[in-house]
Structures are given as C-alpha cells and as structure tokens.
Amino acid sequence: MSAELNGQQYAQAAEAAPGETHSEVGTASHAESGKLPPFLQFDPGVWMWTFLVFVLLLLVLKKMAWKPIIDALEERDRTINESLDQAARIQEESKRITEEQNKILSAARHEASSLLQSSKSAAEDLRRKLEQAAQEEKARIIASATQEIDASKRAAMAELKRTTADLSIRIAEKLIQASLDDSKQRALVDQLITEVSAAKA
Numbered sequence: 001m002s003a004e005l006n007g008q009q010y011a012q013a014a015e016a017a018p019g020e021t022h023s024e025v026g027t028a029s030h031a032e033s034g035k036l037p038p039f040l041q042f043d044p045g046v047w048m049w050t051f052l053v054f055v056l057l058l059l060v061l062k063k064m065a066w067k068p069i070i071d072a073l074e075e076r077d078r079t080i081n082e083s084l085d086q087a088a089r090i091q092e093e094s095k096r097i098t099e100e101q102n103k104i105l106s107a108a109r110h111e112a113s114s115l116l117q118s119s120k121s122a123a124e125d126l127r128r129k130l131e132q133a134a135q136e137e138k139a140r141i142i143a144s145a146t147q148e149i150d151a152s153k154r155a156a157m158a159e160l161k162r163t164t165a166d167l168s169i170r171i172a173e174k175l176i177q178a179s180l181d182d183s184k185q186r187a188l189v190d191q192l193i194t195e196v197s198a199a200k201a
Helices: 002-015 022-033 044-177 182-200
Strands: none
Touching (some): 044 182
16 A cells, blocks of 8 residues: 555656655645654654664763763862862951951051150150259269368468468567557557458458
C-alpha cells in the first residue's frame, strides 16, 4: 500500500506545477490522504532509539561537560568567597590600623602637650632661679658695699680719733710748754676745734 502511495506521490509531483516543491506536494498528498507526515507519526523503534540516544547524550554530557562546568562554577564560587573574605579581612585590618594610628596620634599629641607643659614649667623655674640668683647677687653686692662703707667709716673714725688724739697731745704740750694767758689758751682751743672740724670734713 505504501508503494501505491509513493507511486501516487511521484505522479502528483510530476503533474505539479513547475513552481511547486516536493514538500508542498508531500504535504498536500498527506492532507488529501488524511494521514500525518512521517516525522509526526508514532514509531516505537524511533522513539526507543531517540530515548537511548538522549540518555547516552545526558551521560556523556554529565561526564564530559557538566562535571567540568560544575567544577568551574564551584571554583569560581570558592574564588569569589575567598575574595570576599580577603576583602573583609583587609577592611578589618584597615580599621585596626586606623584605630592604631588614631591612638598613636592621640598619644603623640598628649606627649607633645606634656613636653610643652614641662618646657613651660622648666622655663618658669629657670626664670625664678635667675631672678633669685640676681636678687642674691644684688644682696651680696649691697652687703659687700655696706661692709666696705662700714669699713671705710671705721677707718675714718679711727683716723679721726688718731688725729684728734695727736692734736690733743700737741695742744697739751703747747699749753704745758708755754705759760699763756686766758686769751691765748682760748685761741689755741679755737684753733684745735677748727683743725678737728677740718679733719672731719
């Protein structure tokens, strides 16, 4: 029967117009005969081979393609996770370094402030010591000058006493040696007073 159908198809194809194709002729003959085209008809053998080829293809793909693809995806996932972990570690390390830098900066500022305060205290102490030394030197100079003045006064007084004693002795000698009247004695006393005043001056 299929041979008859093929013969009819060939005859129809030969009688078809020059612009018609074999597929159009086959489709028209199938439509006229009321049957499906061969690729739409159910054939258990074809379906079994198709199923076997599909299963074999799945097995081959699983062994040769899926495993490398899955391995590559897992490797990529692992690399991404490692990169994320490394980024998190770097961020934590950067945060720790920033905190340490802030601590070091704060300590440096505190130390600089302490050094500045110490310098101010040292300068103030030095100023006080210099003022005290200047006051002590001033007091020493004044004391030395006072001692020199006192020594000079004492020397002057001693000289005055010596001069007065000499004058007194000389006057006494003159009074004893010469018998003088009251007017001459008074004149000698006045002269003695004048000499003593001149010696004091």
